[in-house]
Amino acid sequence: MPNEAIVYSGPYEVGRLRRRRDRRVEEYLFRRSIRTHVAMPDMTPSRIAKLVLYFIVFFVLLATFTGGMALLVMAYRLPPDMPISKKFPGLCAVPGKWVGDVKHIVWSDENQSELGAIRRQMSRAVERYGLEGQRRLMACNLDDSWGYASGKPCVLLKLTQALGFEAITYDHGITLPDHAPDELYNYLSDLGLEARMNRIWVHCRHKKEEGLDVQFEFVPERFFDAEYLFATKNVFVNLTADDETSTYTEDPALRRIIGVQFKNIPPNTDIFIKCEVWAKNIPLYMGSVRFHVRRTGPVHPTTPLLLDEWYE
Template sequence: MPNEAIVYSGPYEVGRLRRRRDRRVEEYLFRRSIRTSNPPLEVTMCRITKLVAYFIVFCVLLAAFTGGMAVLVMAFNIPPDRPGFSKFPGLCIQPGKYVGDQKQIVWSIHNEKELGAIRRQLSRIVEGYGLEGPKRMLACNLDDSWGYATGKPCVLMKLTQALDFEAITYNDAMTLPEDAPDELYDYVVDLGMEARVNRIWVTCQVKKEDGLDVKIDYVPDRYFDAEALFTKGNVFLNDSSEDEGGTYFEDPSLRRLIGVQFSNIPPNRDIVVRCQVWAKNIPLYMGTARLMLRLTAPLQSTTPLLLDEWYD
């Protein structure tokens, strides 16, 4: 028998059956494509009108919702603007970082990076006043590091701007409130009558703890001169014969800046300080600032070193 006539055993398929199977598969794919197909909608004038109407209704509802939320926020969260009422000034302190309502100043004499950051932060404030700024704060920056490199750190205190605010001051010690510390009373009593007028007094108190004796000095004075303090610019008479014009201009914001210098600070202890400004029409919650000073230093070893002969 020739090899062409031999039929091998195993699965094989007749051509007629294969064509019938392929036709059934094509019909199934065609019917499925009909059920799942999503032909493009016909573009008619009615359909376009409906789409435009839906878009307009959506925009109206979105505008109503946004307007309602804005009205609620303005009515309950944003205080009304009252241009006829005086705004109160506040008290701010530099340098440091806020932790809650307390400004924390942590530094080390041996850390040049921390000293450089503090130096830049304070210098940036006084340099904004030109030559008068560093001159006014000269006693705070004798070591060119604002006292932080020599253990006598200086903190800059500034009253925030409140245009046309007229401070009502305590012009004698007897009118000071009961909350004022005794040291402020003694300070005002020691001044002459002409030196007590038109002054916003400043006090800084250290929280009392055992073994803590921190000294505080104020640069240049212990008060803010309230005369035309919250105006944009002042013009004063100049009695000097060198000035032909007879007047000179002053930036009153420079007088809203004073320095508070601390000394005798022990290392590795939290020094809590509260500073306040005293005027009759400045609320204490607006004129109070809290800060924490901490001078970090390497700790001494408390355990004796092990000598080599102890192991013998």
């Protein structure tokens, strides 16, 4: 066979030389492992004490660092209104959807899906008070749709809970600030002295426009009774019982909700309403709610339709 026809499978190596090379590599790896090997020291009592001391120092430094960072965050990043400090109440309302800081209430007298959504919102707000709450707000729900089916919609205003808060009320019209509405001043001036004491007043007004005269009716009254209003539970003497020592327990949350009924709502008109609570230590930006109310209705054409038979 000629040499050109031979195909070599690899470099030729004698077995004896290969074994000698492998032995040298094994000896080299063994010597290197001896140089780099670090034996585990014995766990003597002194070594255990050192490890425990290292762990204690590490966790003390970690706790110090974490506590320092927490104090810095609390001092410079958290707002001054801390959870442990006393707060003043705010004003919330149902129904409607928030769009920015304005609550939009849009409905139609004949749209049952819109009326059903409003009824569900109102029912969720009132059901926690049971039959007593329904009885208190009955004048708002005479049509079983909270007035939205009869064109007299009703909204519920509720003061949020602030335990331990004591409202400082306006007991005389002369004590109202200069920016107070004249209607509220006249209302307080017409009341007797006993009817003005210890009450957080509610006032609603609408944006004045030509041909628009929205009337407001408050259910059951135009105020929140401030006596023990922000307590968890009140105990009162039962004056109707024969026994003078008998008492009854009241949940003050029931007195923190009232209804406001809007009347003379024209269809297809954007109406802007603002409701406020007035007390000396409740800021107006917390005790006010703005509404955008629109009652939709069918639009009748103002020009006659052009029928094909008119051209015959």
